[in-house]
Amino acid sequence: MMFVTDPERLGTTRLPDGRALAWAEWGPRDGFPVVFCPGAGWSRWLGFGPDAVHALGVRLVSVDRPGLGGSDPSPGRTLPDWAEDVRALGLDRPAVVGFSQGAPFALACAAAGVASAVAVVSGGDELAHPAFADALVPDVRRLVDLVAADPAGAEADFAAFGNADSMFRMSVDGGPDVDREVYLRPEFEKAFRRALEEGFARGGAGYARDTVLHLARWPFRVEDVAVPVDLWYGGRDANPTHSPDLGATLERRLPDARRHLLPEAGGGLLWTRAGDVLRELTSRARRR
Template identity: 35%
Template sequence: MTLDDGRTLSWYEYGDPTGRPCLFLPGVGTSGRAGITLDAAATADGIRLLSVNRPGLGHSDPAPARRVADWAGDVEQWADHLGLDRFGLIGHSAGAAYALAVAHRLPDRVHGTMVGAGSPPYSEEWTRADGMMSRVSRLYYGLALRAPRLFGALYHLSTPRSVKAVDRLMALATRGTSPDAQFARAYPDETRASLEALADGCRQGSAGPTQDIVLLCRPWGFDLLDVTGPVEWWHGEQDGNVSPRSGREMTSRLPQVTTHFVDGGHYVLFAHAREVMAALRRTSDHGGRD
């Protein structure tokens, strides 16, 4: 579709085409193709999964000089375009920030928000306390914020762009005994699809993914305390990307939240996809009210 400012917004659709609509927002720099990882669970639970490309990712045009909160304006136009009066939200990792932005702006249209391993607002002081971020995460986000061109060049080099490159990353993903490696071995098709979606996010180059990351490190433009609708939060106790301590701090700031801190790694949302869809269906049945 074409937005009011002339930009193109694109998305993928999975699940049940006649089901209850839900907007899925995948992790940082990842295109909407990642929605295929939830296709089977969405189909089984009667969910129409609409996996939207954020600015500069996939086929969506870039949008400079933005905040995370501004994304909700694009979604409002998109929902009007599709005639969606009410819909659910699922956000994974960095996608959780964008999901919460929509829940904040459109409380009367969002019946429930499901979060998996949600990234914190890295501009806030509390995120720099011990145990909130790994050393790798500090380097990753710090480089994106302070040297975006260098970060973009490195991101471009590390993103898989061929079948062989995906194969190499698949081999790395399945090594070891971590929960994420176990997930990759148990769900190879979903893992491969997520890597292909990462490549699709770089369709227009690395500028879009870099901005997607930088926005997480700047003020989001809304306060978590003002996200008043129901949120269900899944987080793996062994998550090496977004620490469980960070997740607990995030959930302590959300007024209406149900938490699920369980055994698992960063992809716990996908490992519990049927439970997530069932929870989403419940919020739809109850109109977003407990």
């Protein structure tokens, strides 16, 4: 199985305010558009499912969030701002995939009417929601409380901490063996490290802003998301910043959600089950 390949196309879109938004693509140019919101600190260089995108006729577009990779910074940006950036790409009601920290960005696209359907994979939940008041591990509880009390100070701390190597080590060292079998494959490790190095090429500010947005209360109601959402979680995913209950609360809050819990999978199921994720997502999106 081929987990990753280099992008087939790279490009930049000039936004209405003059900022550059950088992206990478896999799959046929005229395929069904699927926007990818990557994980913490990543650039557009790491995609998923290179065989599946061609088999399913998917045009996978991975986009650098502001301040990461080739996308210009946008200090003080919000989750709804990201949805407007995606809207400016000019895609016709794309489906959206959010992996890990990319989950709130994908759901923001749905809340803003940009997305036709969403897949959240090993997704970072709304950890500041009252439902998780007593469910977070102490280190994550501390970060959520810090963001609530002093968002600017938290953002500065995250910017000082975040770098390509620390993000790679967190993914590899903190995951189960089933994930390390993916992440440490030579071709995957090379692509992963490149995505992180590109992501932090401008420093840690882009990662820091993303992290504050993830750990704060989200500025939209999940209960009002009107498009179908598939939630994919691995039973062996031990990342404490993903979801304390592996998406169970998120499924209950969303009006039209299906939760797929794969007991033997880890957080890296986006690559091991890419075909399933894209097949379910595009099937639901095409019916709308």
